[in-house]
Amino acid sequence: MTSRELPNPGWGPLSALPGNPLMWVLILSEMLVFSAFFALYSAERVAATALFDASQRQLDPLMGGLNTLVLLTSGLFVALAVEAVSAKRIRRTRQWLGATMVLGVLFCVIKGIEYVGKFSAGITPETNAFFGFYFGLTAFHFAHVLFGLALMALVTWRTSTENVETAAAFWHMVDLIWILLYPLLYLLR
């Protein structure tokens, strides 16, 4: 790839990345942070396998799976919004962004139902190490979803190719983290 073909000339090593280079810095750092938490979770699981197994039984993997399907579909919608904005179809872009936000809210509702179920069963982050990780990791991810929704609302208002691309990259990062989080907490037992 010559410098003339680089998506972001003038950004040094980041020049070769598509979209907003700073968003890639954020994606890389978020992946590293979550990977460190995953490593910590794995180490704690080795130290208390029986406790983690017993606690994991109290999660509903189908709810987690449903949320995975919802987030993946929202990822498609936001990618279609990027396509629409690059074709200067602003109205269609806003429609896709709106659809993305609806699914983002649905993700939050499903997660909220899960949290309410746990709290009403007397399960809190203080219950044990597993639930400390469960609430900590999913709440941290949840906060990213909320921030992503705020970004979507902002770029629906201020619609430009760069803004939509940047918000979409953040949303895909949130999606990517959930893809890794879901099997760790819900499926691998």
Add this chain to the structure above:
Amino acid sequence: MTALPGTRRLLTTWATLMALTVLSIVSARLDQSSWQALPLWSAGLVIAATGFKAQRLLMVYLNLRAATPAWRGTFVGLVVLTLALIAGGYLTARLAG
């Protein structure tokens, strides 16, 4: 602006991601009424499906295929490292337990 994946590729990727998610759920044998540890092949399938999903998301949704091989390798390598940590912790817990 770099070349985008195109609607057809986006839809194919979405269908693949959805199918792999359903495959993960099925291979984790959630239909079983009694809770038990996964067979290793099933756990392996869940991890492999997760890795492929993450790779597709990076390459298509995040359009990383438009970047240089070095950047593609960095991000895919990080996903592989993360999955290795998850798989390593899971296997160690299984063997110790």
